[in-house]
Amino acid sequence: MILPVAVARGVFSGDVDRVYRRWARSRVRAGSTLRTAAGVVEIVAVEEIRPDAISDDDARAAGSTSAVEVRRSLRGVAIDPVFRIRLRAVGADPRERLRESVDDLAGIAARLDRLDRASRHGAWTRETLRLVADHPGERAADLADRAGRERDPFKLDVRKLKNLGLTESLETGYRISPRGAAFLAGEDEPAG
CATH class of the missing domain: 1.10.10.10 (Winged helix-like DNA-binding domain superfamily/Winged helix DNA-binding domain)
Structure with missing residues (x-):
């Protein structure tokens, strides 16, 4: 999974603590890390959710303005599950x-x-x-x-x-x- 630069920076500023992805099956697992443009980010949790369960507060925590915007941004096949991936800043990229x-x-x-x-x-x-x-x-x-x-x-x-x-x-x-x-x-x- 690749995090856009703005999202990675949001994780490090504390403004973003999650992202949403639509995949046939989860492509990440809790405990793994990602090297991003802002530093190393840990995958804290991965959970399958219903897209209609995404609230505006969830959207803001993902760096978006609204739940509608998050749902519109989901790529993939509409019948595939949606995953909420919780993130945490770990430190500088070595x-x-x-x-x-x-x-x-x-x-x-x-x-x-x-x-x-x-x-x-x-x-x-x-x-x-x-x-x-x-x-x-x-x-x-x-x-x-x-x-x-x-x-x-x-x-x-x-x-x-x-x-x-x-x-x-x-x-x-x-x-x-x-x-x-x-x-x-x-x-x-x-x-x-």
């Missing part, structure tokens, strides 16, 4: 500190090489890093088009780079982190 670290750039190269070798569509890591660096804040779909790739697999690959502390998500798109910029600068230096 990738935040990693993004600032410029240590072990050789280790990063080795990890990127492994990702490239394991890929079904060939080497992608450095090209993707350069795209993000050259086009900060550009939508993932547009970056994927530039790379000649489909959006969703492209986004999964950017998430792999984010997990290494090389990129970070913005409200729209991504930007290169200081760690990613240092890595690219080292890659672009002529061998001496």
Whole structure:
């Protein structure tokens, strides 16, 4: 489950403590955590509910203005159950500190090489890093088009780079982190 940036920030500000999703079966479980743009969020509880049981107070606790708005925003098949997922802020995303670290750039190269070798569509890591660096804040779909790739697999690959502390998500798109910029600068230096 992915939380929109505004919802994740709402969890950390204390304004949001739940979300609603319509799924054929629950895709999350209590006790698990999500890394979000605002930090790590814990899934406190997951319960199946009737959509008409959502009140305006429930909607405000989910960052919406009304129960009608929440019900309208539910995606999926109308016969699928609706789940109330209670959330709690846990703390900072460990990738935040990693993004600032410029240590072990050789280790990063080795990890990127492994990702490239394991890929079904060939080497992608450095090209993707350069795209993000050259086009900060550009939508993932547009970056994927530039790379000649489909959006969703492209986004999964950017998430792999984010997990290494090389990129970070913005409200729209991504930007290169200081760690990613240092890595690219080292890659672009002529061998001496």
